[in-house]
Amino acid sequence: MQRFALIGAGFIGTVHAANLAAHPDVDFRFVFDVDAARSEALASRHGAAAARDLDEAFDPALVEAVFIASSTDTHSGNLRRAADAGIAALVEKPIDLDYARAAELVAHVERSGIPAMVDFNRRFDRDHAELRRIVASGELGDVSIIQMSSRGPVLPPLDYLKVSGGQMRDHTVHFFDLARWLTGLDPVEVSVLGSALADPRVAEIGDVDTSVATLRLPGDGLVQIDSVRATGYGYDERIEVLGSRGLAESGRMRTGNVTTYLGDRVSSEGLHPGWFERVQPTYASALDEFVAALETGSPITATLADGLKAQAIAEAATRSLQSGRTEKITYS
Structure with missing residues (x-):
């Protein structure tokens, strides 16, 4: 089973938390949010733990993958942290609102060799x-x-x-x-x-x-x-x-x-x-592909290059x- 941390406990984070908890091949370990109370509430709802800080959430000894669903302005920083830690990452769009920074980050992540996917759920x-x-x-x-x-x-x-x-x-x-x-x-x-x-x-x-x-x-x-x-x-x-x-x-x-x-x-x-009511099932299907890629090495179709x-x-x-x-x- 793939040990996951979820970064972000807002609306879309709650969607991903439910899918992570329900996935048979996921060990849902941690939730981190800048709002500690929100982290605690979402983690306890799904049998996970609230990470004390980002260092714990991105600790490669504790998790193999992170799902980045934090605020838009933090996507790039969290994705870079995952690459530097050698942890697989599934990230909400956009990679970064600044295109030049996004391009530089994609090159950095590709050099790191981690599996990475953009959540283009449609x-x-x-x-x-x-x-x-x-x-x-x-x-x-x-x-x-x-x-x-x-x-x-x-x-x-x-x-x-x-x-x-x-x-x-x-x-x-x-x-x-x-x-x-x-x-x-x-x-x-x-x-x-x-x-x-x-x-x-x-x-x-x-x-x-x-x-x-x-x-x-x-x-x-x-x-x-x-x-x-x-x-x-x-x-x-x-x-x-x-x-x-x-x-x-x-x-x-x-x-x-x-x-x-x-x-x-x-x-x-x-x-x-x-x-959300229209596209809700697509989020679980996107997670399925990402987990399968981690488990079997099957290709990721929504790559950072696509993003x-x-x-x-x-x-x-x-x-x-x-x-x-x-x-x-x-x-x-």
């Missing part, structure tokens, strides 16, 4: 994975257009948005990664338009809550991603791939499949109330949002 959505299989099989022919939607029901708190890095880096980056993963191609340029429609205060902090990004792929295929922070009808995530020979779709996921026909009215069950490339797209997209021009994407 790669582990069953329907998205099936869509990727269909694209890779060649059944659809050459990819012409990919349409993606990510529309959330509630605007995150402004205090969060202020430190998130902006919609391209925080929200749409998952779909930049999916575009690469689905096609096996690195987009070459991006154009973005955005607005603050849900709350004008979002514009005051230099961000948008509604945007459309268009990526050009090698070979001139196109990807269009609409990202909406707040809708009135639940969480809506879907992907459509149009190829030269056909079309495939990973559609909206409803809470159920019952449709009622009464008189002249037809009613169906609606969408999930939030993004860095998605971030490179997000950087170019942010520049486009600010400049109003199409921006070239430069990968380190």
Whole structure:
């Protein structure tokens, strides 16, 4: 069994703690958070211990792996500590909000030789994975257009948005990664338009809550991603791939499949109330892959290099949002 420490006991940390505790091949040892009371509460809930400090949580004599789910500004420091300790690391995105620092850190971690994975959990959505299989099989022919939607029901708190890095880096980056993963191609340029429609205060902090990004792929295929922070009808995530020979779709996921026909009215069950309800199972599946890689040496599919490339797209997209021009994407 792989001995794990969890770094971070906030909302997403509680999700990962439950998955770590339930995994048959994980010995969930420690939780560390800057809020000691939060560490104690989460650790006791799952039979782990609250680490006294980061030195204990990253002690290679006590753990083989860490799950880094701490605040965004601490990801890079914790990932570097794992590399220096020789401990495997599964890390939430982003690696670092500064692209140059992220690139330097990825090189450092790769030199260390530790297994490391970015938690791009949407790669582990069953329907998205099936869509990727269909694209890779060649059944659809050459990819012409990919349409993606990510529309959330509630605007995150402004205090969060202020430190998130902006919609391209925080929200749409998952779909930049999916575009690469689905096609096996690195987009070459991006154009973005955005607005603050849900709350004008979002514009005051230099961000948008509604945007459309268009990526050009090698070979001139196109990807269009609409990202909406707040809708009135639940969480809506879907992907459509149009190829030269056909079309495939990973559609909206409803809470159920019952449709009622009464008189002249037809009613169906609606969408999930939030993004987490829609994607919750993917977090356990991502952990499964990481643990399997540690146990058997099987490949990690969401590598730090993948995280860095998605971030490179997000950087170019942010520049486009600010400049109003199409921006070239430069990968380190």
